[in-house]
Amino acid sequence: MSGQYLSISCLPLPTYVQGGHIIFNPGERHPNRNYFQFFVMMFMLRGKLYIAEDEQKYTVCPGDMFILQPKHHHYSWKAMDETTEYYWIHFAVTGDYIQTKEPKHIKSVINVPSLHYYTPDVTLFLNKHTKIPDSDAIFSTIKKIFSSSKTQNTVGFWQAQQLFIDLLQHVQIQNPAKSSTSILATKIQRYLRDHYDEKITNEKLGKIFHVHPNSVVLSMKKRFGLTPNLFLTKYRLEEAVKRLLSTSAQISKIATDVGYQNVYYFSMAFKKHYGISPSQYRERYISLNQTIDKNSKGNHLS
Structure with missing residues (x-):
């Protein structure tokens, strides 16, 4: 695993954009993209994905969760050598975020009053590359997100957003102790x-x-x-x-x-x-x- 963490400000909350399921055949490659505007969260089902972000190479295996940052260069550093299948989710944030070797508290872009009201800085901490925790619950939530978003109506939109927040709660890591x-x-x-x-x-x-x-x-x-x-x-x-x-x-x-x-x-x-x-x-x-x-x-x- 990469030993890297994504720390994302949750004021405003991250927003689910779209998701899907993909299968690559041997010899195929992940798209070569520069400065894609959304986070890409992947949940690997089978095969191996040989993906790079800028100059850093990763191998994503079955049972892994992996996240690509927006506005970076994403490409395959090696073609698929077996049938590879995973769920993918695109999500957006308007707050600040950072990828580092240790989780970091990120201040909100919203000016939260600190004199009369105490609202803690709410930061979402995610492992960039890790094993999927509680895969049964997570895959069930992902399928519900896709089902809700396919309805293409207002109710489905809000259901998908609520389920996406549930998903983030499933995969987030514990808030590191404050100094x-x-x-x-x-x-x-x-x-x-x-x-x-x-x-x-x-x-x-x-x-x-x-x-x-x-x-x-x-x-x-x-x-x-x-x-x-x-x-x-x-x-x-x-x-x-x-x-x-x-x-x-x-x-x-x-x-x-x-x-x-x-x-x-x-x-x-x-x-x-x-x-x-x-x-x-x-x-x-x-x-x-x-x-x-x-x-x-x-x-x-x-």
Whole structure:
């Protein structure tokens, strides 16, 4: 086997495009293709497929699963020497992916909020070349995918997509353990979200999580691209915006509620981030709402 892994971002999810069943006779070759736009997933039934991706040669045997990357050069490095049969599936991804010797976490191309909602980076890990796990279940799912897609209607399309996701769950490998740095950063992030209205320093975080303050900063920057202080500032200001727009509380009260003991420092931080003062932000929102309401009533009367 190749000892290589495909790591694919699953936000958005991979999409089933088409699939089929093929038999090659001795002497025939797999098509020579450059920059084919889809992943090609193969499930070998019999014979041997001598396939290359760019300069790397592979021999795919009965009971093997093998995956070709999109937009690479695929060709036979040797003709079939016996009758060769396999199922094939083409699928597409709009997220990022990478092929490496070790599984890698891939960030989503969708901007998932990290300040108020924690959605883990969902990465699909696949062996490029491996033995088919639970072949009976997998072949049964493949046949159902083909059957659904042949109906050529909306119901069949969605059934095929759902079955394809089931197939990926069958063949994916276990999520590799997160690094200690990533685990630490996640814990710190959650603590900051739960205690944003308190006074928090790197030293305090270091004591809470039993690490050096420098490790606190480095882990957050590596995992979230923000220092703890910057993460805390952004979170506090977003909480302040919620209160400005949904309550009539005084600015000084909002400042205290989100962790600022000094209202002037809060106002400076707010203006630096949003470009206007907290009171101007609230007034702009109220004015905008009044304009929308006025236009809505005018349209209704007309």
